[in-house]
Amino acid sequence: MKIELYLQQLKEQGFKITPKRKAIIELFSKKKSYLSPQEVLEKLTNNFPGISVSTVYRILEELQDAGILVKIGHEDRQLYYSLCRMPDQHHHHFICRKCRRVEEVDLCNFKEFERFISKNLDCKVENHSVQIGGLCSRCK
Ligand SMILES: [Zn+2]
Ligand SMILES: [Zn+2]
Ligand SMILES: [Zn+2]
Numbered sequence: 147m148k149i150e151l152y153l154q155q156l157k158e159q160g161f162k163i164t165p166k167r168k169a170i171i172e173l174f175s176k177k178k179s180y181l182s183p184q185e186v187l188e189k190l191t192n193n194f195p196g197i198s199v200s201t202v203y204r205i206l207e208e209l210q211d212a213g214i215l216v217k218i219g220h221e222d223r224q225l226y227y228s229l230c231r232m233p234d235q236h237h238h239h240f241i242c243r244k245c246r247r248v249e250e251v252d253l254c255n256f257k258e259f260e261r262f263i264s265k266n267l268d269c270k271v272e273n274h275s276v277q278i279g280g281l282c283s284r285c286k
Contacts (some may be wrong), residue, residue: 149175158213174229179246180218242282
């Protein structure tokens with residue numbers, strides 16, 4: 147997916163294209179792995195001297211709200227983000243714990259699971275998020 151498509155998505159979601167937002171999208175588009183806010187900050191300080199970690203956090207959250215980044219749940223309890231390559235459809239992500247690679251998983255088999263929960267808890271299930279982790283084809 148080209149960066150222009152992400153910028154278009156950003157606009158469609160009501161966000162302005164600012165140099166910092168664009169730089170962060172560019173940074174993630176070059177990587178197939180996740181990054182921590184601290185790592186994003188380190189990469190950005192060259193072009194944006196004085197940029198603060200709270201600014202980076204805020205932009206990462208905004209890009210997540212716009213459906214461009216995904217937040218990665220990690221066992222080390224650190225916060226990480228990665229670029230979502232299929233932002234317009236429901237899917238899941240596979241995370242390699244060794245090389246930090248994030249792969250799109252274009253399959254969702256949780257419909258039956260949702261029906262089970264709706265019935266057994268007598269509730270209305272509205273969403274789910276499932277992250278699959280392990281070792282990728284290169285690391286296993
Ligand atoms: Zn994705
Ligand atoms: Zn790997
Ligand atoms: Zn799903």
